[in-house]
Structures are given as structure tokens and as C-alpha cells.
Amino acid sequence: LSNMPVAAVASQKIVEQVPVLEVIEASARMAIQNTKTKAIGVIGTPATINSNAYARAIHLLDKEAKVFSLACPLFVPLVEEGWFDHPATRLIAQEYLKPVIAEQIDTLVLGCTHYPLLKPLLQDIMGKGVNLIDSAEAMADIAADLIDKQKIANKNNSPPEYVFYVSDVPYRFQTIGERFLGRTLGRVELVSL
Structure with a gap:
């Protein structure tokens, strides 16, 4: 029992050395870097959209950005079925995306880990003029920078x-x-x- 405080301090020091990368912040940063009109759409699960986390992160970086958030709950089960370009998926995506298309956004954050598998379909529906922000790509960029800065690459x-x-x-x-x-x-x- 007398070693418990020592163990707690040691484990806290280990945890403090482990970098925590923020996916929402990374995606928000990439969205701000890519938008020209400051009209940014965010799609995600209902829980993600209701949290308003992406809009807050984007507004911390640029108070003038206009953020249009939209829950797309059927995308997750469609991806898990492997229906990336199924006619049903296309119809559902067209219906879901009407409101963000109407807002004339130039950047769309894919705010769920499943959504990048729909990227070709979403790009086709949104049009070539809309930047799609893939949270995995945003995280990979930050992780690569961190690996370079800390010189921990596998040599x-x-x-x-x-x-x-x-x-x-x-x-x-x-x-x-x-x-x-x-x-x-x-x-x-x-x-x-």
C-alpha cells in the first residue's frame, strides 16, 4: 500500500509523455486552410453533430467562418454493409446533402471515421468545387509532423x-x-x- 503514491506518480508521468492528437481540431484546421469562402459544412453522426464540437473548433480558428452541420445517421450502416456506391447509398446521400449544397459551401468535413469510404460518392454529389476534409488525412499530417519533430521515425x-x-x-x-x-x-x- 505504501508504494501506491509512487506508482500513481510514475504512471502519470508516463501518460504525460504520450501525445494526444485531437481529431476534431485537426479537421477544423484543415477545413480553415482549404476554404476560400468560409462556408464550411460538417456531416457526422447525430451524437457528433449534437455535440457541436466541430463548429466550436472551427470558430476558435476563424470567428467569421459559417458552419453548417448536418447529421447523416444512415451513412454508418451503409458503409458497414460495404455499400459505398450502391444506388440506395447514392439516393440517401443526395437527400442528406441537399441542405449543405443549398448553403453553397466550398468545404465539407467528413466528421465520422466511416464517411471517408463514401468519399468518391460524396465528391460526385457535392461537385469538384467542394473540398472534402477527411479526418484521417488531417490526423496523418499532424502525426507525421510530430514524428519528425520528435525524431522518432522508424529508420x-x-x-x-x-x-x-x-x-x-x-x-x-x-x-x-x-x-x-x-x-x-x-x-x-x-x-x-
């Missing part, structure tokens, strides 16, 4: 080993993950929290 040219830890349904995670990445995932391990 061995040895391939990385990927291990994915999930708290629920590893088979479903593996199936959807392979769809996202376009390759096998390797090890997926179930953990209890």
Missing part, C-alpha cells in the same frame, strides 16, 4: 507490426477494418476494460 526500414485491441466483437472490427484499409489487419485481440 530500420523494417515493416511495422500492427496489433489492434478491441473491447467488443473482434470479428466485426476485423471485417470493417479490412474494408477501410484494403488489406488484412493481422492480430486483433479482445480485451476487457
